[in-house]
Amino acid sequence: MDILSIAGIVIAIGAILGGQALEGGHASSLMQLTAFIIVFGGTVGAVMVAFPKADFIRGLKLSKLAFKDSPVDMAALITQIVDMAAVARRDGVLALESKLATVNDPFLKKAVSFLVDGVDGTVARNSMEGAIEAEFEEQVMGAKVFESAGGFCPTVGIIGAVLGLIHVMENLSNPDAIGPGIAVAFVATVYGVALANLLFLPLATKIKRKLTTEKERKTLIVEGVMAIQEGLNPRVLEEKLRGLAGEHGGHSSGGDGKGPALKAA
């Protein structure tokens, strides 16, 4: 569970309803079925026009990603790759074949297969980088569905508000109806702005960030496995992968002790 996503939604809605209550308003005056139909229906319709079916469905599926905790143990991954580099240095690349069974990560497994099968380095790198990029481009369209919904939503809210105001203006002769009528119209504005800024746009940001992290993880695997093929010194490789993983490349406290070990390959 990505606790921040849930807590964020609870806090945001709580702050708004709580503020509303403190001012003496009723939460019920924020519940307007017609406003909801206009804003939600209009937004969903616009998004359906904007995206092909495959992207639309992918967006719905990816929404789970925003609420799932996906801890990536980069340190363990680096250790695993560096271990394989040591094996490959000692016993040759083919010795990794026996290690394949213990690899759980499907992308790492495929990368090591390329190595064991002796596929040419440039071909393997191009193939894996192309696949990473293609998968990211495809997945990110799912995040764009929410981004797009967040873009359409406030303007559809404005449509709802103006529709309400038109209704009020046509009934100006009945002064008692003006105030509540405008209140109803304003709720559509709130729905549009709130759905966009408290739900759709933050969701799009979080999904994109998680997809980027996954892309970086796969890129690190490609760099690591390619370096094994080039026979890079495991210690230098570890240093490099740690830098790529962003673990404070320039501030590693253990820098002193490691230096001497970095003897040339």
Add this chain to the structure above:
Amino acid sequence: MDILSIAGIVIAIGAILGGQALEGGHASSLMQLTAFIIVFGGTVGAVMVAFPKADFIRGLKLSKLAFKDSPVDMAALITQIVDMAAVARRDGVLALESKLATVNDPFLKKAVSFLVDGVDGTVARNSMEGAIEAEFEEQVMGAKVFESAGGFCPTVGIIGAVLGLIHVMENLSNPDAIGPGIAVAFVATVYGVALANLLFLPLATKIKRKLTTEKERKTLIVEGVMAIQEGLNPRVLEEKLRGLAGEHGGHSSGGDGKGPALKAA
């Protein structure tokens, strides 16, 4: 038929008119010929100033693309290319000449012609990539026509609204006319915002997405045919093209069984 495009427009308009009806408003109060003339005429005029005739016409033609279903069978395409790679490996590139008649896709046909005619690899790749890029740049101008219409539309709606308000202000002495007058003015706002957000911008997004998919398909053909010329192992080629097609590069469930088959070329 791209059902999502049609369903999206129906849902969006249905939600708005339905919400309007639920609130007790009449759909007829949203039908204002003058507002429509101002918003639609002004937008079309602005778009005509903004684009050369060729782009303007291309935009009109491309609008069909948003409603046409264009399923791309990437798997079949990959199979076809991999089959040709196997033929070329066994019998030489010239053996593909007999296969040319069975190729329906005009771009694939041209790419294979380059191969059969023995055109130099770099020349062929540059030529095809240049053509893909040029065609995409040209086609995408059609999507930009709608994007641009979606940008002008809400501001022209504001012009219409302000014109209406000016009219109302000049007749303040007649209080009965104020309410309905303002209502008319607001309709122009609704037209501007709705045309942009429920029609023009979503259409532009969908057209651009479909053009991008087509560009990716052609790029995949170029990569595939060039790899045939370079004599890449058909199994490695299949792996590479699947990655490019974005078919879950790192999560292919059949990864286990395929590994051993990836013996070096």
Add this chain to the structure above:
Amino acid sequence: MDILSIAGIVIAIGAILGGQALEGGHASSLMQLTAFIIVFGGTVGAVMVAFPKADFIRGLKLSKLAFKDSPVDMAALITQIVDMAAVARRDGVLALESKLATVNDPFLKKAVSFLVDGVDGTVARNSMEGAIEAEFEEQVMGAKVFESAGGFCPTVGIIGAVLGLIHVMENLSNPDAIGPGIAVAFVATVYGVALANLLFLPLATKIKRKLTTEKERKTLIVEGVMAIQEGLNPRVLEEKLRGLAGEHGGHSSGGDGKGPALKAA
């Protein structure tokens, strides 16, 4: 004459004035000298601060480009280049010297001169590409003058509107003046939004598009002439240039008949 530019302006203004008339308003109520002075003067002033004199003048000159029809006969240009390629293949590059007199296009003339004078290929390509890029960057500043005017214009319109509203507010004691006063204030808004969206921004878009087309034409000349120097097969060259010209790279109906002619150089 670029008929679309003229027709677009006529249609946009016609739609607005026509809509205004249909609603029973007078065109005269849209003619406000003070609003025009504020909006136009303020915008011109801001643009003068924003751009150096050379760019400002270039912008004024380029505005003609938006109204001039500039048909580019790409097919004829390609034929001309391919003919020269055939001559150069048969009789050597120097044989093109006699053809120079018949070349009207100054950029093509210069490119062929480089060829005839035996300037090194890389030097010639860098020199020409640098010149194309530099000229485009310079010219596009003229389009940016209009883009910038379109950006300042609506906000200056808001200044005009607020000035008008201040005036109205100071004379609230005279109720008869309120309505017409606000009407005057609104006209500044209309001027700002309309000048930007119906004139400045569309003009900027069209100028930029035409400059891009001219840049693509020159790039095609460079590619063509450089290919002549490299001795590329004229048929392959024709294919390549057609692709670059965007003539439906992958859909040329005559693809069947051309295939066999593409024999290797």
Add this chain to the structure above:
Amino acid sequence: MDILSIAGIVIAIGAILGGQALEGGHASSLMQLTAFIIVFGGTVGAVMVAFPKADFIRGLKLSKLAFKDSPVDMAALITQIVDMAAVARRDGVLALESKLATVNDPFLKKAVSFLVDGVDGTVARNSMEGAIEAEFEEQVMGAKVFESAGGFCPTVGIIGAVLGLIHVMENLSNPDAIGPGIAVAFVATVYGVALANLLFLPLATKIKRKLTTEKERKTLIVEGVMAIQEGLNPRVLEEKLRGLAGEHGGHSSGGDGKGPALKAA
């Protein structure tokens, strides 16, 4: 202490409260707990949904960076690198090992270690550049947390304002409550706009700028240390590093005296 950050916040708040006081308003009318709860709670909630926990915490930590003075003595750094270049030229790269103890900067220390350990130049450069880029990408997410807060904040302010207006509209029958009610509603707008434009967005800009400066400093170290490995003349190296440090590359007044010293390496 980054005095500008503190002074800026004091000046901005002082100007607003001072202006408010000059107009005869009370600062107390800007203190509205409910408005604060809605705007701050809503914004924090949206940011929590938008970012993973690691980024959110990083953002909170980085906020200190905006208030800390971080003077970078580029001149001293360049002198240090040039001194090492002279030592390496005279006594060989290994002679730098004794200098390592005197290096305080951890990133410079690691870079020199690569040198002393004889790690291959391309591997060392890729490794360090990859680490710089990865660390920057990671840190900059912290700045994006504030940027994102600055983006959500004004719209949440609008939600607060509209909620207030709904409340007012529902109590129109009580005219005495209208004015103060609207005033309360407006305070939410002020909170949203002020928090974004006087706090969140400027903080994001300053944090990003400081991270960029640190990235440039590290890039300069990489360039310097790599040039030592390539045996570049220390005088030429000094010239180059000064240029990279942006110390008026083309306007150094001492250019005359330095010229003759730039004899070829």
Add this chain to the structure above:
Amino acid sequence: MDILSIAGIVIAIGAILGGQALEGGHASSLMQLTAFIIVFGGTVGAVMVAFPKADFIRGLKLSKLAFKDSPVDMAALITQIVDMAAVARRDGVLALESKLATVNDPFLKKAVSFLVDGVDGTVARNSMEGAIEAEFEEQVMGAKVFESAGGFCPTVGIIGAVLGLIHVMENLSNPDAIGPGIAVAFVATVYGVALANLLFLPLATKIKRKLTTEKERKTLIVEGVMAIQEGLNPRVLEEKLRGLAGEHGGHSSGGDGKGPALKAA
């Protein structure tokens, strides 16, 4: 003196005050000290938070650049470089040492020094290009100070306006105060929008443009001096530099006469 910058400000302010006068308003009603304190103080405060001291001061200094005329005589510069190319071709690169004293431009002087001192071409080019880029990146931060001020200014104006409106709303019981009170509030809006659109943003655009021109001038020097080192034919060099200077690459009327002179180097 950059006359356009001064004239632009005069025209913009003149148009606004003139329009105000024509409508019968008094310029004095636009002079509100409190509004000015809020808008200017708030904007300066926000900019101080957003930028480090060095950038803030650089911005203040660069503002002079917008009002200074900085004519760049590209033709003379090209002649000077081409003359040096002729000398270097005839008498060798070292013969340029005697010419150094006559070079006034400090950047050209440094570039020629590199040449005379025999610094390796790639090192010299990297060093100079790095310095140009670094100086530009640094200077452009000064323009960004104004861009940023132009971004904060209108929103601070809105804060001022809403503060004014809050004040008005709290005194609704005194109807006489409403009109003038709102007028005062609107002045803050005018200040925010006008300062941004008539001063800050245009200044930022002009400063950036002038910095870009200076960058292009230095890039041309690098290209020219490097071509001297590579021994490029002076006539071809002149052609190339003219193209880079954007002097109508493809439309030079003297193209006919020059052609034959372009004999191969």
